[in-house]
Amino acid sequence: MNVTVIHETLAKSQAGELIFPEVVRRLMEVGIESYFCDLANGAETFYQIDGETHTEKMILPVMPIAEEFSSADLVAAIRGAQADTIRYPEFMKRSAAAGVIAYWAFLTGRKVIYFGRKGELHIEKFPGAKS
Numbered sequence: 001m002n003v004t005v006i007h008e009t010l011a012k013s014q015a016g017e018l019i020f021p022e023v024v025r026r027l028m029e030v031g032i033e034s035y036f037c038d039l040a041n042g043a044e045t046f047y048q049i050d051g052e053t054h055t056e057k058m059i060l061p062v063m064p065i066a067e068e069f070s071s072a073d074l075v076a077a078i079r080g081a082q083a084d085t086i087r088y089p090e091f092m093k094r095s096a097a098a099g100v101i102a103y104w105a106f107l108t109g110r111k112v113i114y115f116g117r118k119g120e121l122h123i124e125k126f127p128g129a130k131s
Helices: 001-016 020-029 071-082 088-097
Strands: 032-036 041-048 053-057 100-106 111-116 119-127
Touching: 001 020, 001 041, 001 053, 001 100, 041 100, 071 119, 088 100
Parallel strands: none
Antiparallel strands: 032 041, 032 100, 041 053, 100 111, 111 119
16 A cells, blocks of 8 residues: 555645545545545545555544534535635535534545434535446
């Protein structure tokens, strides 16, 4: 597993220097098929196609997660990130405020599943992804 590329991509994303499609491209180039972001403990686990995993602590501070899940607020944050009007640090703040405790980005499946504290979920397909 190319831990150097994962670490650099994560650091640049958290610094607001990369947009999501660039993160996806970089991770897929080194064989990452998905990653799980745990907002509650500030860690991301990367899953390689061959089954190998790697976990990194996030640079961003752990933020309080709202008790209530707001799909509408989450979608607004997603749309802001897609339009590049907000970058990852702000996206994470808004996601936590919307009650997102974790999300799993399926790069090869071209979707992200967001989870609330009580088991709520929102599935967001990548722009242009087919059903």
